[in-house]
Amino acid sequence: DIQMTQSPSTLSASVGDRVTITCRASQSIGTWLAWYQQKPGKAPKFLIYKASSLESGVPSRFSGSGSGTEFTLTISSLQPDDFATYYCQQYNSFPYTFGQGTKLEIK
Amino acid sequence: QLQLQESGPGLVKPSETLSLTCTVSGGSVSTSTYYWGWIRQPPGKGLEWIGNVYYSGSTYYNPSLKSRVTISVDMSKNQFSLKLSSVTAADRAVYYCARLRTDDSFDIWGQGTMVTVSS
Numbered sequence: 001d002i003q004m005t006q007s008p009s010t011l012s013a014s015v016g017d018r019v020t021i022t023c024r025a026s027q028s029i030g031t032w033l034a035w036y037q038q039k040p041g042k043a044p045k046f047l048i049y050k051a052s053s054l055e056s057g058v059p060s061r062f063s064g065s066g067s068g069t070e071f072t073l074t075i076s077s078l079q080p081d082d083f084a085t086y087y088c089q090q091y092n093s094f095p096y097t098f099g100q101g102t103k104l105e106i107k
Numbered sequence: 108q109l110q111l112q113e114s115g116p117g118l119v120k121p122s123e124t125l126s127l128t129c130t131v132s133g134g135s136v137s138t139s140t141y142y143w144g145w146i147r148q149p150p151g152k153g154l155e156w157i158g159n160v161y162y163s164g165s166t167y168y169n170p171s172l173k174s175r176v177t178i179s180v181d182m183s184k185n186q187f188s189l190k191l192s193s194v195t196a197a198d199r200a201v202y203y204c205a206r207l208r209t210d211d212s213f214d215i216w217g218q219g220t221m222v223t224v225s226s
Binding site for chain 1: 153154155156167169170171203208210211212213214215216217218219
């Protein structure tokens, strides 16, 4: 199985900050990577596919980059609605696997 | 707008079979464009992919669960289903159904349903 490791596990930031979350794959996955946002008690929300393509309707302050084994999710200017847990997921090969999550907290 | 809704018992006894259904509204499960999937999340933990199904019935399962999982499609009801046999406390989780885009990312999710395993 491909292991997905996110860092940091927890990130404290303030409204207006620029933040970056990193996701590393245990082997190359090309750009077959998605990012999701999850708030407590809610289903994950789809943000980014193919490492850097923004899903329709997702604010442009979200961006993704990377290929191979290292990927990043960047939020250019944090808004109050962005405080949540973020997960990366590889879909290069079965079994699909998720990172352990990064909790973005208000500083 | 496509919506997914999970349904099924919230409580299952150990060693029995967990059965959940995902009803698709605003679209068709029989489309040749998409796969449909199940993902679960134990309380306070991360996400685990369970498996995918195509309208034709072809399936892909997580090897860690493969011996216990069956996912199927019922086109007449516009639903797809999950069965997980021989459940234990480790299967306690929120179970989500989701649609897979053509590139296999999960773009639309149901709201999730909590399943507890207890006698």
